[in-house]
Amino acid sequence: MTAVPVRSGISAVGLVVPLAGLAVLVGLAGTTHRFLSLDNARAILASTAFVGITAIGATLVMIAGSGVSLATSQTATVTAMFFLSTQQYGLVTAVTVAVLTGVALTALQGAVIGYWHANPIVLTIAAGFAIGGATTWFSGGTPVNPEVREFDVLNSTVLGLPVAVYVLLGVTVLAHLTLHRTTAGRQMYLVGSNRTAARAAGLPVGRVTVIAWAFFGACIALTGVFLASFNTSATVTLGGTLTLDAIAAVLVGGTAITGGRGSALQTLGGAVLIAVISDVLLLRGYSTGVQILVKGILVLAAVVAVHLRATRGRR
Amino acid sequence: MHRLGLIAGALGLTLLATGCGSNAGTTGNASSADGSSSMKGKTIALVGYGSSNPWGAYFNKVFTEQLTSTGVKINDMTTMDPGTQVQKFNQALAQKPDLIVLAILDTQAMVAPIKKAKAAGVPVLAVDGPTDPSVAADVMSVLSDNEVLGEYAAQNIIEGLKAQGRETGNIIVLTGTKSMLVTQDRMKGFNKVMATAPQYRVVDEQDANWDPQLSGTIAQQLLAKHGRDGVQAAYGMADYMALPIIQAAKQAGFPIGKDGLVVTSSNCFKAGIDAVKAGELYGTATEDPGTIAKQSADYTVRFLTGKKPPQSETVKEERVTAANVDQFAEQCSHA
Numbered sequence: 197m198t199a200v201p202v203r204s205g206i207s208a209v210g211l212v213v214p215l216a217g218l219a220v221l222v223g224l225a226g227t228t229h230r231f232l233s234l235d236n237a238r239a240i241l242a243s244t245a246f247v248g249i250t251a252i253g254a255t256l257v258m259i260a261g262s263g264v265s266l267a268t269s270q271t272a273t274v275t276a277m278f279f280l281s282t283q284q285y286g287l288v289t290a291v292t293v294a295v296l297t298g299v300a301l302t303a304l305q306g307a308v309i310g311y312w313h314a315n316p317i318v319l320t321i322a323a324g325f326a327i328g329g330a331t332t333w334f335s336g337g338t339p340v341n342p343e344v345r346e347f348d349v350l351n352s353t354v355l356g357l358p359v360a361v362y363v364l365l366g367v368t369v370l371a372h373l374t375l376h377r378t379t380a381g382r383q384m385y386l387v388g389s390n391r392t393a394a395r396a397a398g399l400p401v402g403r404v405t406v407i408a409w410a411f412f413g414a415c416i417a418l419t420g421v422f423l424a425s426f427n428t429s430a431t432v433t434l435g436g437t438l439t440l441d442a443i444a445a446v447l448v449g450g451t452a453i454t455g456g457r458g459s460a461l462q463t464l465g466g467a468v469l470i471a472v473i474s475d476v477l478l479l480r481g482y483s484t485g486v487q488i489l490v491k492g493i494l495v496l497a498a499v500v501a502v503h504l505r506a507t508r509g510r511r
Numbered sequence: 512m513h514r515l516g517l518i519a520g521a522l523g524l525t526l527l528a529t530g531c532g533s534n535a536g537t538t539g540n541a542s543s544a545d546g547s548s549s550m551k552g553k554t555i556a557l558v559g560y561g562s563s564n565p566w567g568a569y570f571n572k573v574f575t576e577q578l579t580s581t582g583v584k585i586n587d588m589t590t591m592d593p594g595t596q597v598q599k600f601n602q603a604l605a606q607k608p609d610l611i612v613l614a615i616l617d618t619q620a621m622v623a624p625i626k627k628a629k630a631a632g633v634p635v636l637a638v639d640g641p642t643d644p645s646v647a648a649d650v651m652s653v654l655s656d657n658e659v660l661g662e663y664a665a666q667n668i669i670e671g672l673k674a675q676g677r678e679t680g681n682i683i684v685l686t687g688t689k690s691m692l693v694t695q696d697r698m699k700g701f702n703k704v705m706a707t708a709p710q711y712r713v714v715d716e717q718d719a720n721w722d723p724q725l726s727g728t729i730a731q732q733l734l735a736k737h738g739r740d741g742v743q744a745a746y747g748m749a750d751y752m753a754l755p756i757i758q759a760a761k762q763a764g765f766p767i768g769k770d771g772l773v774v775t776s777s778n779c780f781k782a783g784i785d786a787v788k789a790g791e792l793y794g795t796a797t798e799d800p801g802t803i804a805k806q807s808a809d810y811t812v813r814f815l816t817g818k819k820p821p822q823s824e825t826v827k828e829e830r831v832t833a834a835n836v837d838q839f840a841e842q843c844s845h846a
Contacts, residue, residue, distance in 0.1 A: 235734075243732060336572070339565045433591075434724070436724040475732050484720065484729070
């Protein structure tokens with residue numbers, strides 16, 4: 197297997213703009229009351245965890261050239277419901293059921309995309325409606341309220357940080373190793389760079405795509421597990437804005453939406469950056485609406501920057 | 512099996528008819544309003560909250576069940592998307608039903624459709640949340656008492672802080688969508704009662720958009736912002752917003768309950784009732800979908816049978832704390 201091509205050639209402007217942005221952020225953060233406190237650092241990491249875990253999984257899918265999934269929130273919701281519904285069988289069983297559900301639902305979509313070349317956007321819109329509709333149908337819109345609370349341990353903290361933060365770090369390391377130390381991971385970059393060429397070269401495009409989506413499904417399920425534990429019950433709308441939040445974190449991290457470029461560590465950085473900016477705005481008294489607006493601008497800037505880098509690289 | 516179901520249904524209807532014959536209250540089946548025969552052939556368009564929302568799901572279920580025996584036809588046009596709701600309302604209008612039952616998602620967006628309904632002579636019954644004041648006279652309504660729900664939340668906080676012997680205290684508030692009148696009315700009631708206890712101060716109020724995940728994130732950040740000594744109480748506008756506050760506080764090392772952070776909500780769900788029983792949620796309030804669905808169904812029967820109910824009715828809300836939680840546990844456990 198060949199090594200992953202390293203792309204360089206970042207222009208001065210390409211470096212100056214993000215660095216200037218970072219300097220502004222550091223300046224704002226440093227002069228924001230209570231930003232530089234241990235409690236606030238913990239809060240930022242804690243608020244990064246749920247979206248971050250899903251975003252790490254979404255990174256593999258995007259690198260492998262499958263774009264984005266628009267069925268993420270619905271999948272997280274259904275795994276959360278399975279997790280809470282199986283509490284009476286013990287925590288390990290409940291987590292296993294949730295993860296298997298997430299992997300099965302998502303890998304199936306990956307198979308249709310990888311083997312039958314379905315458009316990921318169209319397919320995942322359909323999957324989102326199907327999963328969301330089926331969840332509403334079977335649950336009748338009623339929340340899942342477990343009698344047994346095995347999940348309480350997942351809300352605990354270790355060294356002041358929620359368990360979910362450690363899982364985020366673990367998932368990031370696992371994704372990084374998968375992408376850079378395994379054949380399937382390296383093939384994800386190649387498939388994402390040029391699917392047609394990868395197929396012509398005899399790479400197992402279908403299998404690689406399924407592996408990326410299966411990993412993503414496991415990550416969504418873990419987010420569902422933590423969301424369910426945090427909220428102590430699960431409604432059909434539990435997934436909330438997870439779909440777009442995860443995509444935003446991946447894009448802000450600099451992963452190319454067209455595939456072939458990016459990393460799990462960058463996505464972790466993107467998720468933390470969004471959380472830091474939201475935190476600074478909140479501490480400075482800006483409303484939720486302003487936070488969402490700034491997140492949108494940030495995503496747009498990241499996409500433009502990645503596009504410009506890619507365009508320059510081709511010249 | 513099918514025949515058995517029919518027999519059971521007929522028996523049930525007979526029992527309901529006889530059992531509720533002398534009961535003019537709102538807790539029985541809506542057919543008790545003596546309107547079954549004259550409602551056959553009439554049509555209702557239910558442009559309500561979608562069943563993906565637990566509150567909406569139970570409201571729709573109870574409302575439909577209450578009216579099934581009357582013979583009225585109910586067209587399900589429910590949704591949780593404000594834009595789709597406007598479209599569905601317009602579709603309902605084109606069908607010329609005898610009544611449109613409307614649970615509003617976007618107050619402003621529904622102004623023009625309501626005016627159109629008035630011009631077309633199709634009556635509209637708004638349930639749960641109020642319409643924009645400019646069209647309030649154009650609809651009938653069965654409304655939750657949101658101002659009182661906000662008052663109850665403030666009472667819970669004041670009572671909880673006083674019970675801890677605190678002479679001062681800081682409060683954070685996570686609201687529902689601020690542009691909604693429901694949210695504004697709750698804050699109006701909340702602020703009115705909080706003004707009677709100026710020693711307790713709201714230090715932060717954030718729009719959490721009725722979103723549990725967002726509520727958790729904002730709570731984590733606000734608790735870090737103010738620190739353990741800087742927040743003594745929190746108000747999450749619904750149970751599913753208050754519970755993430757509790758989890759965020761626990762993870763940030765805040766004590767909860769009797770000697771810790773006083774957390775309250777203002778409309779009940781089963782998970783909230785469990786938290787009140789566990790001593791983690793100081794209190795909540797009813798606004799349960801079952802009660803308002805029954806009253807809305809009863810109002811519908813009275814209207815469609817020509818009994819001319821008052822233009823607007825308000826559902827009686829109840830405050831729920833550890834002292835009376837058992838009394839409301841069943842009522843609050845359907846969503």
